[in-house]
Amino acid sequence: MVSARGGRLVLVLGDQLTEGAGALGRADQSRDTVVMAEVAEETGYVPHHPQKIVLVLSAMRQFAARLRDKGWRVAYTRLDDRDNTGTITGELIRRAEATGAHSVLATQPGEWRLRQALQDMPLRISIVPDDRFLCPPDVFANWAKGRKSLRMEHFYRLMRKRTGYLMQGDAPAGGQWNYDHDNRKPARDDLLREKPMRHAPDAIVQEVIALVQRRFGGHFGAIEPFNHATTRRGALAVLRHFIAHHLAEFGPYQDAMLARDPFLHHALIAPYLNLGLLTPAEVCDAVQQAHDDGAIPINSAEGFIRQIIGWREFVRGIYDLHGPGYADQNALGHGRRLPAFYWGEPTKMACVSAVVEQTRVHAYAHHIQRLMVTGNLALLACVDPQQVHEWYLSVYADAYEWVEAPNTIGMSQFADGGVLGSKPYVSSGAYIARMSDYCSGCAYDVKVRAGTDACPFNLLYWHFLDRHRDRFEGNARMAPMYRTWDRMDADHRARVLADAASWLKRLDAGGLV
Ligand code: FAD
Ligand code: DLZ
Ligand code: SF4
Numbered sequence: 001m002v003s004a005r006g007g008r009l010v011l012v013l014g015d016q017l018t019e020g021a022g023a024l025g026r027a028d029q030s031r032d033t034v035v036m037a038e039v040a041e042e043t044g045y046v047p048h049h050p051q052k053i054v055l056v057l058s059a060m061r062q063f064a065a066r067l068r069d070k071g072w073r074v075a076y077t078r079l080d081d082r083d084n085t086g087t088i089t090g091e092l093i094r095r096a097e098a099t100g101a102h103s104v105l106a107t108q109p110g111e112w113r114l115r116q117a118l119q120d121m122p123l124r125i126s127i128v129p130d131d132r133f134l135c136p137p138d139v140f141a142n143w144a145k146g147r148k149s150l151r152m153e154h155f156y157r158l159m160r161k162r163t164g165y166l167m168q169g170d171a172p173a174g175g176q177w178n179y180d181h182d183n184r185k186p187a188r189d190d191l192l193r194e195k196p197m198r199h200a201p202d203a204i205v206q207e208v209i210a211l212v213q214r215r216f217g218g219h220f221g222a223i224e225p226f227n228h229a230t231t232r233r234g235a236l237a238v239l240r241h242f243i244a245h246h247l248a249e250f251g252p253y254q255d256a257m258l259a260r261d262p263f264l265h266h267a268l269i270a271p272y273l274n275l276g277l278l279t280p281a282e283v284c285d286a287v288q289q290a291h292d293d294g295a296i297p298i299n300s301a302e303g304f305i306r307q308i309i310g311w312r313e314f315v316r317g318i319y320d321l322h323g324p325g326y327a328d329q330n331a332l333g334h335g336r337r338l339p340a341f342y343w344g345e346p347t348k349m350a351c352v353s354a355v356v357e358q359t360r361v362h363a364y365a366h367h368i369q370r371l372m373v374t375g376n377l378a379l380l381a382c383v384d385p386q387q388v389h390e391w392y393l394s395v396y397a398d399a400y401e402w403v404e405a406p407n408t409i410g411m412s413q414f415a416d417g418g419v420l421g422s423k424p425y426v427s428s429g430a431y432i433a434r435m436s437d438y439c440s441g442c443a444y445d446v447k448v449r450a451g452t453d454a455c456p457f458n459l460l461y462w463h464f465l466d467r468h469r470d471r472f473e474g475n476a477r478m479a480p481m482y483r484t485w486d487r488m489d490a491d492h493r494a495r496v497l498a499d500a501a502s503w504l505k506r507l508d509a510g511g512l513v
Pocket of ligand 2: 012013014015016037038039040042043044048052053056057088109110111114400401
């Protein structure tokens with residue numbers, strides 16, 4: 001393919017599938033060539049869940065077809081093309097030689113790894129900001145400058161004022177910034193709860209499923225049934241479905257967990273936001289509109305908008321601000337191997353088993369399942385945070401390092417030493433018992449606090465606090481837990497610690513725990 005005279009290569013990565021944004025928004029259709037490439041380096045930096053690979057490659061192929069229909073010249077490399085160099089930069093160099101293009105226009109990649117690779121490439125490159133985010137990096141950096149600690153809640157208020165979502169003049173709609181106290185209800189099984197939309201794989205998706213089956217069939221995770229949208233039209237339909245059927249109940253039930261309903265009232269849009277098939281602005285506009293129309297109570301509208309303009313933008317800001325190496329941190333010095341049950345081996349813990357199984361089948365778990373079940377257990381069991389990070393980056397359809405690492409390394413594992421959260425998210429089994437129906441089907445007893453029947457979360461919780469006493473005792477939010485522990489009978493405390501140690505020993509020996 002020969003580029004028009006003076007034309008550039010315009011790089012579109014697999015998670016930059018947004019028309020009119022970043023480099024695409026600045027490209028010249030009459031002269032430039034869009035470069036998209038399925039490459040081994042991207043499909044192989046972690047053992048991605050097969051559904052995630054199918055999703056990304058299918059969405060890339062659908063997007064390239066749409067660009068061509070709209071008159072763009074697209075140089076597209078398929079994973080099994082014979083001359084595929086295996087890397088994004090290799091493909092850019094190859095396309096530059098083939099087309100005679102002298103320079104590359106790119107949107108800043110999400111990951112530091114690729115940002116570095118593009119800078120090191122022997123081609124002239126111009127990198128423009130990723131303007132799909134609502135908070136430009138300099139605004140985040142200015143907000144963070146001089147602050148002793150970075151807390152999402154403070155950043156979120158700035159974002160409410162900047163964007164105007166759910167604002168009445170300078171005041172928050174309804175009089176409060178945050179309605180979380182209305183939002184902690186456990187859920188019940190409900191056959192009438194609307195189920196997720198179905199997305200029948202079209203010819204493009206079926207072809208990619210066959211490719212992924214051949215090349216990545218051995219990875220953890222079921223390939224089929226594959227039920228993700230792969231086009232913008234499909235992603236918009238998921239957003240509309242969520243707003244029509246689930247948003248009103250999103251707030252109250254966002255922390256609830258049910259063994260037989262992995263999705264409850266969650267939006268299921270993170271894969272599409274992260275690929276670029278939806279933008280955060282249009283998602284929030286739609287939620288604001290639904291609230292203005294009177295269909296959505298403020299606690300649900302606020303709870304949802306906070307996730308997008310608060311948490312999502314906040315973790316992006318933290319990742320950008322920290323620089324490369326965010327995921328390498330290990331502030332608590334944890335080193336245990338990630339237990340085999342994270343990869344589907346059996347466990348007696350009903351909660352962990354249910355979350356891992358739905359992850360295998362759907363490449364999905366909602367926030368509280370990630371944070372308070374699998375994340376909580378890994379932290380309590382002192383698992384090496386890099387192995388935890390690799391797991392989360394692999395197994396979810398929405399996982400990209402810029403969003404996954406702050407959530408895992410920071411929020412979930414406290415491995416950044418408290419940059420992202422003021423205290424570690426650890427809990428005993430009581431929290432899981434309150435928010436889910438897992439415990440009724442478990443071999444362990446959540447009410448038992450010591451002995452072989454005791455819920456491991458109960459044992460490990462105190463073991464963790466005891467082990468990290470020096471670090472956390474002085475933390476105002478943790479001090480009450482140490483007071484509770486200290487008030488317990490000394491024999492009981494010794495027994496809990498011994499039982500936790502023997503549970504961990506059985507775990508390390510590969511026993512069924
Ligand atoms: P909903 O619960 O319906 O929430 C709506 C939207 O808000 C999400 O689609 C997402 O875009 C945004 N959101 C909510 N919470 C967060 C958050 N903490 N950080 C960023 N965005 C948020 N999210 C990812 O997109 N990719 C990841 O790789 C990822 N890894 C995570 C790892 C751990 C250990 C934890 C605790 C959380 C992680 N999250 C990640 C955040 C959250 O779990 C997912 O965004 C959410 O479960 C996606 O499902 P949903 O679309 O149904 O979200
Ligand atoms: C996740 C992913 C996968 C599995 N494959 C590709 C690919 O073949 N080509 C591509 O351009 N992007 C892919 N991606 C998304 C990238 O890994 C993503 O762009 C970087 O992690 C930066 O966020
Ligand atoms: Fe999980 Fe403990 Fe409940 Fe079992 S008893 S499901 S391990 S919280």
